[in-house]
Every structure is written in C-alpha cells, then in structure tokens.
Amino acid sequence: xxxxxxxxxxxxxxxxxxxxxxxxxxxxxxxxxxxxxxxxxxxxxxxxxxxxxxxxxxxxxxxxxxxxxxxxxxxxxxxxxxxxxxxxxxxxxxxxxxxxxxxxxxxxxxxxxxxxxxxxxxxxxxxxxxxxxxxxxxxxxxxxxxxxxxxxxxxxxxxxxxxxxxxxxxxxxxxxxxxxxxxxxxxxxxxxxxxxxxxxxxxxxxxxxxxxxxxxxxxxxxxxxxxxxxxxxxxxxxxxxxxxxxxxxxxxxxxxxxxxxxxxxxxxxxxxxxxxxxxxxxxxxxxxxxxxxxxxxxxxxxxxxxxxxxxxxxxxxxxxxxxxxxxxxxxxxxxxxxxxxxxxxxxxxxxxxxxxxxxxxxxxxxxxxxxxxxxxxxxxxxxxxxxxxxxxxxxxxxxxxxxxxxxxxxxxxxxxxxxxxxxxxxxxxxxxxxxxxxxxxxxxxxxxxxxxxxxxxxxxxxxxxxxxxxxxxxxxxxxxxxxxxxxxxxxxxxxxxxxxxxxxxxxxxxxxxxxxxxxxxxxxxxxxxxxxxxxxxxxxxxxxxxxxxxxxxxxxxxxxxxxxxxxxxxxxxxxxxxxxxxxxxxxxxxxxxxxxxxxxxxxxxxxxxxxxxxxxxxxxxxxxxxxxxxxxxxxxxxxxxxxxxxxxxxxxxxx
Numbered sequence: 131x132x133x134x135x136x137x138x139x140x141x142x143x144x145x146x147x148x149x150x151x152x153x154x155x156x157x158x159x160x161x162x163x164x165x166x167x168x169x170x171x172x173x174x175x176x177x178x179x180x181x182x183x184x185x186x187x188x189x190x191x192x193x194x195x196x197x198x199x200x201x202x203x204x205x206x207x208x209x210x211x212x213x214x215x216x217x218x219x220x221x222x223x224x225x226x227x228x229x230x231x232x233x234x235x236x237x238x239x240x241x242x243x244x245x246x247x248x249x250x251x252x253x254x255x256x257x258x259x260x261x262x263x264x265x266x267x268x269x270x271x272x273x274x275x276x277x278x279x280x281x282x283x284x285x286x287x288x289x290x291x292x293x294x295x296x297x298x299x300x301x302x303x304x305x306x307x308x309x310x311x312x313x314x315x316x317x318x319x320x321x322x323x324x325x326x327x328x329x330x331x332x333x334x335x336x337x338x339x340x341x342x343x344x345x346x347x348x349x350x351x352x353x354x355x356x357x358x359x360x361x362x363x364x365x366x367x368x369x370x371x372x373x374x375x376x377x378x379x380x381x382x383x384x385x386x387x388x389x390x391x392x393x394x395x396x397x398x399x400x401x402x403x404x405x406x407x408x409x410x411x412x413x414x415x416x417x418x419x420x421x422x423x424x425x426x427x428x429x430x431x432x433x434x435x436x437x438x439x440x441x442x443x444x445x446x447x448x449x450x451x452x453x454x455x456x457x458x459x460x461x462x463x464x465x466x467x468x469x470x471x472x473x474x475x476x477x478x479x480x481x482x483x484x485x486x487x488x489x490x491x492x493x494x495x496x497x498x499x500x501x502x503x504x505x506x507x508x509x510x511x512x513x514x515x516x517x518x519x520x521x522x523x524x525x526x527x528x529x530x531x532x533x534x535x536x537x538x539x540x541x542x543x544x545x546x547x548x549x550x551x552x553x554x555x556x557x558x559x560x561x562x563x564x565x566x567x568x569x570x571x572x573x574x575x576x577x578x579x580x581x582x583x584x585x586x587x588x589x590x591x592x593x594x595x596x597x598x599x600x601x602x603x604x605x606x607x608x609x610x611x612x613x614x615x616x617x618x619x620x621x622x623x624x625x626x627x628x629x630x631x632x633x634x635x636x637x638x639x640x641x642x643x644x645x646x647x648x649x650x651x652x653x654x655x656x657x658x659x660x661x662x663x664x665x666x667x668x669x670x671x672x673x674x675x676x677x678x679x680x681x682x683x684x685x686x687x688x689x690x691x692x693x694x695x696x697x698x699x700x701x702x703x704x705x706x707x708x709x710x711x712x713x714x715x716x717x718x719x720x721x722x723x724x725x726x727x728x729x730x731x732x733x734x735x736x737x738x739x740x741x742x743x744x745x746x747x748x749x750x751x752x753x754x755x756x757x758x759x760x761x762x763x764x765x766x767x768x769x770x771x772x773x774x775x776x777x778x779x780x781x782x783x784x785x
Contacts, residue, residue, distance in 0.1 A: 134423065139415035140168050141178055142189045148205065156189035157181075158316070159208040161259065163217035163251035163274075164238040164430075165422055166192040168415040171434040173272055173308075174215050179412040180309050186210070186316055192419070193239065194255070196248045202259050207266060210319040212259050213312075214300065215272030216251035218430070220661065222286050225249060228659040229688070230286060237433075240425035249286075252278075256298030267325035269315055270294065271304040276456050277663040279305050279335045279394060280370065280384050281356050283363070283671040285660040290357055293384065293392040295335055301325040303335035306456055307442065309409055310398045332376065333398030338391050344381045347393070348373065352385040360672040361679075367668045368676035374454060375508035376400065400443065400462045407468035410439065436476055437488035437550070438469050440534065444492040445500040445515040446554055448584075449595045449665040450630060450658060453492050459509040463497045466534050470541070477543030484544060489535060490551025495558060495566065497530045517595045520560055528558070528566035539573060549574045555581055555605040556597035564608060571612035575620055579609060582625040584656075585633070586644045593632040593666070593675065593682055624650065628694040630658040631669040631684040635693065635716040642697040642709075642729060643721075655698045657691060703735040 142148045143166060148156065158181060162174045170176055178188040189208070194201035202212075217224065217238055225233060225244070235242040248254040252274045259268055278294035295303050302325065304311045311333035318328050329336055329343050341347055348369060356363045366384075373379040379396035386392065401409065416435070418428040441463040444453045469489070476482050488494075499505055500515040501523040515521050538547045549570065558567055570579070583602040585591055591598060606622045613620040626641060633641075645652070660667040668676045675682050685691050693715070696708035709730050713721050721729045 134420055135168075135415035135417040137420050139417075140166065140190075140419050141182070142205065143192065143419065143421070144204065145206075148189065151187075153187055155187075156205055156208045157186040157210045157320075158188045158213050159191060159202075159205050160188055160213040160215070161191045161194060161202055161255050162215045162272075163193060163221055163247040163255070164215075165240050165246075165428050166190050166419040167238075167428050167431050168417065168419070169431060169435070170410050170412070170414055170416075171437070171439060172218055174217075175414060176409060176412075177213065177215075177271070177308055177312050179414060180409060181312060181316055183408075183412055184313050184316065186320075188213075193246045194258070196251075196254045196258055199258055199261050202255070203262055207263055210316065211267030211269055211301075211325065212263070214252055214255045214259070214268060214270045214275075214298070216255075216274035217247065217272065220274045220277065221247055221249060221251035222284075223659070223661055226286060228657045228691075235429070237430040238428065240422040240428060242429045243425070250274075250297075252294060253298045256300045260299040267302070267319060268298070268300040269302045269304055269312070270298055270300040271308050271312070273452075273456060275300075275303050276305040277452050277661070279303050280350070280382070280392065281353060281363070281366070282662045283660065283667055284662070285667070285670075290363065292353060292386065293335070295337055295392055296386065296390070301336070302328060304333060305335060305394075306333050306397050306458065307401070308333060308398070309401065309405075329393070330395070332395050335392060335394045338393055339389055341383050341391055341393065344383065344393060347381040347383045350382055350384045353387065361674060364668055364672040364674040364676045364679065367665075368679065371454075371665065371676060372511050374458065375511060376458065376460075377506065377508040378511070379508075397458060400458065400460045403463060403465050406442070406462055406464050410464060410472065411468060434488070436479075436482060436486055437490075438472060438486060438538075439491055440464055440469055440489050440494075440531075441491035441497055443496070445496060445509070446493055446557075447514050447516070447595050449593055449669075450627070450667075452661065452664045455663045457492060459500070459515070460504050461496045461499045463530070466530075466537065469534060470537060473538055473541055473544065477541065482543070484546065486538060486544060486547045488548060488550040489538065490549060492552070493554050493557075494549050494551035495528055495531055495553050497534075498525055498527060501525055514595060516554070516556060517597060518592055520556075524560070526557060526560045528561055528563070532566050532569060535569065535574065546576075547574060548576060550580075552582055553579075555583075556601045559601055559605050559608070564612075567605070567608050568612045568615075571609055571618065571620060572616040575613075575618075577619075578621055578623050580623050580625060581605070584625065584627045585630065585637075585641060587633070587637040587640050590630055590632040590637055593669070594627075594630060624648075625656060626652065626698055627656040627658055628698055629685045629691040631666050631675075631682050633685060633694060634683055635690070635712055636718075638694040638697050639713065639716045639718050639721070642700055643727075645698055645700075646727070646729060651701050652698060655695050657695045697729075700729045706730060706734055 160178055168175045181188050189205040236244045239246045252270050256268055275294050280293050281290055284291045311331050314331045350366045351362045376397040376399045382394040384392045418431050443457045443461045445459050447454050515524055584596050586599045660670040669682050670684050673681055693708045693712035696705035697712050699705050700709045722732055
C-alpha cells in the first residue's frame with residue numbers, strides 16, 4: 131500500500147493548519163489554479179518554499195471556487211500580499227485543444243477532474259481577490275502571467291489582449307523563474323514600501339503614470355497602435371525578443387490609454403549552481419496534499435515523482451516554444467552531488483520501483499552554457515546558437531551529463547535510468563565524442579526513443595529554428611548502429627508538427643510522404659498551437675517573422691489546418707476525404723492510386739477499414755534507419771501535451 135506525506139509536511143491550507151503552527155496570519159496567501167502538490171516540479175511549490183526559507187509565512191489556497199468570493203478569504207487577509215498563479219500550464223491550453231474543443235481531463239486536478247479552475251485563471255482569481263481586499267497587494271506569476279506580461283495575441287478569442295497586469299487587477303508580475311524577484315518583492319513589502327513604489331526589481335512588470343524612474347527605456351508601440359496595425363505588433367514583439375538578455379536588456383514601456391504605462395524590467399539573472407541546488411533541496415513534501423487522496427491523487431505527479439530536474443534554460447530557441455521568454459537561453463545546471471542526493475532519497479520511497487524516469491529539463495543534453503560569454507553577457511542578440519548553422523563559439527560537450535548518468539546507474543536500489551526529456555539531436559551529433567549516443571542506446575532507452583525533428587522541409591525547419599532533416603537522419607543511423615552493437619532492437623519515433631508557419635499544402639504532402647516511407651502511423655498529431663509569446667504565434671497572427679520582418683506563409687484557416695493534419699494520418703479511413711482534397715489542392719493526384727507510393731486509393735475505404743488497409747501500405751522501414759517500423763503503432767502527442775510546446779515543462783520554478 132502506498133504511503134503519503136502527512137498533513138504537517140505541507141504548508142497551511144486551512145485555519146486549523148495555521149493554528150497548528152501557531153500563526154495568527156500569513157505573510158502571503160498563494161492562490162493557485164492547480165491542486166496543491168509540494169514538489170519542485172511545480173512552480174508554486176518552489177516559490178512558496180523559497181519564501182519560507184527566507185522567513186515568510188505562506189498559506190496555500192488551491193483551486194478556489196471562482197464563483198464564490200469567500201473562497202479566497204479562508205486564510206484571512208495576508209500581512210504582505212496575495213500571490214496568484216494559474217498553475218503549471220496556461221489555463222487555456224490546459225482546457226482546450228488546438229481545435230478549441232474542451233479537454234476531458236485536467237492532469238493537475240484531483241483525479242484528473244476537469245472544470246476545477248476557470249478560463250484565464252490568473253485574471254479571474256486576481257479580480258476575485260480584489261473584490262474583497264481592495265488595497266492588499268497582489269503579485270501574479272507563473273507561466274500564464276509570464277507569457278502574457280505585455281500585449282499579446284490570444285488564440286482563443288482571435289484577438290489582441292492587454293497586458294495581464296491590467297486585466298487581473300494585480301499590482302506586479304513576477305515573470306520568468308521567480309526565485310530572485312519574489313524574495314526581493316517580499317523584502318520590499320516587509321520593509322513597509324508601498325507596492326506602487328516597487329519599480330526596480332529585475333524580472334518584474336509594474337504599471338505607472340510616468341516613466342521618469344526608468345533609465346534609457348525602450349518605448350514600444352501603444353495599445354492603440356498595436357490594435358490598428360498587425361505589422362506594428364510584429365515590430366513590437368521583435369523588440370521584446372531582442373531584450374530578453376538579463377545582462378544587457380532594456381526596460382520596455384508599453385503605453386495604454388489614460389496615461390497608463392506597463393513597464394517591464396529586464397529579466398532576472400539566472401541562478402548559479404549552488405543557488406539552484408539550494409532551491410531543489412528545500413524541505414518539500416514531494417507529494418500531493420492528503421486532501422486529494424480520496425479523489426485518486428494528482429495525475430501529473432506520477433509523471434515526474436521519480437524524475438530529476440537537472441537543468442534549466444534552452445539554447446535551442448525553437449520558434450514555437452516560449453522557453454526563451456520564460457526560462458531564457460542561458461543553461462543553468464544543478465551540481466552532480468545535489469542530483470545524487472535527491473536520487474538516493476528517492477530509493478527510500480516505498481513507491482520507488484528502481485526506475486528513475488527522467489534526468490533532464492527543457493532539453494536533457496544541455497548541461498553547460500552555450501559559450502563562456504553567456505556567463506557574463508548573456509545570449510547574443512540577433513543570432514541563434516544552433517540554427518541555421520551552429521555558432522563557431524558553441525561549446526559542445528556531454529561529459530558532465532554522461533558522468534552524472536553513470537553515477538546514477540551505480541546507486542544502490544537504482545535499476546534503470548531513463549531519459550524522457552527532449553534530446554537535441556543536432557547538438558549530440560556536433561559532439562565528436564559519441565559516448566552519449568552510445569550510452570543512450572545501451573542504458574537509457576527502452577525500445578523507442580522519441581525525438582522531435584518536427585518536419586522534413588527546409589523552409590519550415592528554418593522558420594522553426596530546427597536543424598536540417600539530414601542531421602536527424604544521421605542521428606537515427608548512429609542510434610540504430612549503437613543499438614545493434616548493444617544487442618538491442620530499438621527505434622526512433624519522430625514527433626511531427628502540422629500547419630506550422632511556412633507549411634504550404636505542398637510542404638505538408640512531403641511530410642506525409644516521410645511518414646509513408648517510414649511506415650509511421652501517428653495516432654496523434656501535433657498540430658501547431660498558437661500559444662502566447664512565441665515567435666511562431668506572432669507569425670500566425672501577423673504573417674511576419676518578427677526576427678526579420680519577412681513575410682511567411684501560415685495556414686490559419688481551420689479547414690486547411692485539418693487537411694494538413696489529416697495528411698500525416700492519411701491511413702485513418704476517417705481522413706480519406708480531407709486527404710484527397712489536400713492532395714488535389716497540392717497538385718499531387720499522383721499519390722491517389724494503387725501504386726506502392728500512393729497514400730490513398732481512388733475509392734473511399736469501407737467503414738471496416740478494409741480498403742484502407744490494402745491501400746495504406748508504404749515502403750516500410752526507410753533505408754534501414756533507426757526509425758519506427760511499419761507496424762502502425764507509433765504514437766505522437768498533441769502539441770499541448772508535449773513538454774517543449776509552450777515551455778510548460780514539468781520542471782518547476784515557473785512563477
């Protein structure tokens with residue numbers, strides 16, 4: 131029988147819990163859209179424990195009833211302020227598929243139950259608090275607030291929305307990885323400084339009636355100008371992209387009507403390794419609150435309970451990913467000893483079966499900064515580390531990661547160590563020493579290795595910021611060779627994305643042909659999801675790449691998106707009409723027929739799928755490479771379920 135942490139191991143969630151600690155009031159009350167899980171893969175857990183470590187009393191109100199103002203009063207008025215987070219995922223991504231259909235499960239709620247938080251949770255909670263507590267400071271954070279900190283395109287309403295600071299009624303945003311900024315905010319409030327006067331803290335956004343306090347700010351276009359011209363929005367977003375460097379970035383000012391300015395300070399500087407170790411070794415219960423036991427617990431915890439977060443940040447800078455806006459490009463890694471201590475503690479958990487499920491972060495094999503310059507000056511503005519070609523100053527090494535994995539495998543009680551975080555295969559191939567690939571095949575893969583080439587067409591890969599398809603093919607050959615040498619039959623399953631900016635119907639057909647040649651039959655397809663604050667979303671809304679201001683074709687019509695998605699799943703009889711329409715629109719009727727390269731037959735398949743089965747035979751295993759064999763069993767994931775899709779990584783610290 132599983133055992134769980136006692137109630138006393140958690141921060142207070144009720145008056146009774148406060149009284150048990152001898153508290154008459156909390157310094158901060160933290161209102162969150164997720165259930166309360168005290169584990170460092172959950173952002174609110176990190177922020178609350180960091181505040182506790184700095185001497186502050188924090189109470190938790192998880193998933194309050196947003197229809198009842200009394201639900202945010204159960205712990206009383208906090209001495210210093212309310213903290214608000216929508217949760218580990220943007221609430222709209224959590225609730226809706228890319229087709230804007232309501233999801234059936236919420237992995238961050240008790241028993242996976244949907245409907246326990248509102249749409250736009252941060253805005254709703256902020257206004258709910260303000261109805262009762264007119265003057266108590268409210269600080270919002272988390273992925274939802276972080277990526278909506280300035281004017282942004284909202285896919286679900288198909289419109290621009292103002293800074294979430296204005297719509298939520300909050301006083302401050304703590305954006306990005308908020309350990310530094312939240313402590314500075316707390317210290318300022320504890321010193322008696324009015325929240326309206328807190329304007330200097332890196333990693334925060336505030337509003338003001340004047341910009342006199344700003345030093346050399348960059349003035350962004352006004353709200354009215356952004357609404358009047360989509361090109362202006364692309365230019366503004368490009369300016370934001372150029373000011374993500376925590377060392378050299380400027381203060382950004384976004385004017386609104388009635389002389390209101392939303393002011394974004396530069397990002398907070400990354401944590402050094404000792405500080406990151408300290409954050410992950412705080413006294414977390416590493417469990418969900420016992421109140422959820424009767425409902426079956428919190429499904430998301432089972433995904434990460436026996437995983438190790440080894441790093442933060444991502445130098446890959448994929449256009450469809452918001453990690454650049456949230457965690458940044460500078461790699462921050464924990465020490466080997468800290469990770470070994472955490473792993474050793476796992477082995478004493480009664481539920482531990484000997485398998486460490488993951489060792490990684492946004493990207494598993496990034497363990498060192500891209501170059502020495504980044505440690506003091508941040509990432510370069512206007513150029514990427516890996517694409518379209520690797521920077522000549524790029525540091526490429528897997529020695530630190532390989533050594534860590536070896537030591538983890540040697541721990542008593544550990545049977546297997548898997549890698550489930552994304553692997554940047556182009557970075558792996560740049561390393562002349564292929565020890566990592568060898569040990570990945572020998573020790574850290576169980577049958578199938580999931581990689582994210584995303585596409586095959588160079589025109590799409592260039593927009594995405596992904597490497598040429600030939601690099602993916604080379605990695606697959608190397609992985610298969612090492613698997614054979616280890617006496618294992620293992621394959622690469624590719625994550626693929628349809629309807630990304632740059633993908634015309636002709637390009638989408640090429641992706642379908644790639645699936646045909648592999649015999650790959652993805653049951654789910656990652657259809658591009660325009661989520662806040664990504665370059666790709668800006669392209670979707672404006673038709674312009676904000677990095678270059680060049681025009682980029684983007685499929686935005688839902689029917690066209692459906693056709694591109696159907697092409698990847700052309701074997702599914704339900705997609706027959708869409709596939710035929712797409713092939714005709716692309717001028718590829720040659721793929722409708724009885725030949726071995728055809729995707730579909732000229733006649734509609736029977737309902738029992740008989741015709742489809744005969745007509746869907748591809749060429750099987752492409753060139754003998756280590757891809758998925760033609761068994762039709764490869765499963766992908768929707769973009770919102772994939773860790774890199776919006777930077778909602780299951781790693782914590784996301785305030």
